[in-house]
Amino acid sequence: MAYWAVAGQLMRTSGLRFIPTMHLELILLLVCTGLFTGFAAGLLGIGGGMLLVPFFTFIFTIQQFPADHLVHMAIATSLTTILFTSMSSVYAHHRKGSVIWKAAFMLIPGILIGAWIGPTLAAMMDTTVLAGFFGIFVTASALQMLLSKPPEQAGALPGIPGMFAAGTGIGTLSGLVGAGGGFVTVPFLTWRGVPIHKAVGTSAVMGFPIALSGTLSNIYNGWGLPDLPSGSLGYVYLPGLFSVVVSSMLTAPLGARTAHKLNVRQLKRVFAYVLFLLAGYMIWTALKS
Secondary structure, three states, X not given: OHHHHHHHHHHHHOOEOOOOOOOHHHHHHXXXXXXXXXXXXXXXXXXXXHHHHHHHHHHHHHOOOOOOOHHHHHXXXXXXXXXXXXXXXXXXXXXXXXXXXXXXHHHHHHHHHHHHHHHHXXXXXXXXXXXXXXXXXXXXXXXXXXXXXXXXOOOOOOXXXXXXXXXXXXXXXXXXXXXXXXHHHHHHHHHOOOOHHHHHHHHHHXXXXXXXXXXXXHHHHHOOOOOOOOOEEOOEXXXXXXXXXXXXXXXXXXXXXHHOOOOHHHHHHHHHHHHHHXXXXXXXXXXXX
C-alpha cells in the first residue's frame, strides 16, 4: 500500500499526467492525420514534421489545450514521432549505399547539442512568436521545394569544426520547428558538393539524433508545468504521438510504392502549395493570439 501511495504522489508531482479516456472524434482526427502524413512522407521522401505541426496545432486548439503551450506541444509531439519513423528510412538508404557515414558522424555531435538548444529556445518564446517563426520557416521550405533549384557548390565538406558548427545550426533549427532537418541538411550537403541522392540518404541519418535530443529537451523544459493536459510527458502529448505513429506506419509504405507510379516532380509542386496553406494557417494563428 505504501508503494502505491508513493507512486501516486510521484505521478502527481511529475511532468507525466495520466492518459485520459479519449473521445472518438479526437482519436479519428489523430489517426487520419497520421494516415495522411505517413502517405505524404513515403510518397515524397520527406519527414512529416512540417505537416504534423499545423495539424497538431489545429487539433489541440479545438481540444482547448492551454493557449500558452499549444504550439510548443505541437512541435514537441511532432519531433518525437521521428524517433519511431526514422530508423526504417535510414536502413533503406543504407542498403542503397546512399549514406556517407563519415559525414553523418561528423555532424551528429553538433546535431545533438543543437537539438537540445532548439526546444530550450522555443520554451522561452510565447505561442505567437513560435507560431510565426514556424510559418516563416515552412514558407521558405515550400519555396525551396517549388523552385527545385540546386544551390551553387562551394567546394568540399568542411573539417570537423565546420561540420560541428553546421550540425549545431541544423539541430537548433530542427528542434525549434519540430522537423527532422532534411530541408536544411540536404541543401547544406549539396552546397558542399555531395551528390543529391547521397545528401538525402545522409540527411535521413540525422532524424534520429535530432528527435532523441529534441524530445529529451522538450520533456525537460515542459516537466512539471501544472496546466498541461492529461497524457502529457513534458511538452509531448502521448495520445497524439502514439495515434499518429501507428497510423503513419501503415501508409508510408503505400506512399513509397505510389511514388514509382506517379510524376513526383509535379506532386512536389502540389505539396509545396499545401505547405503554403499550412504556413498561412500558422501565421494566422500567431496573429490572432
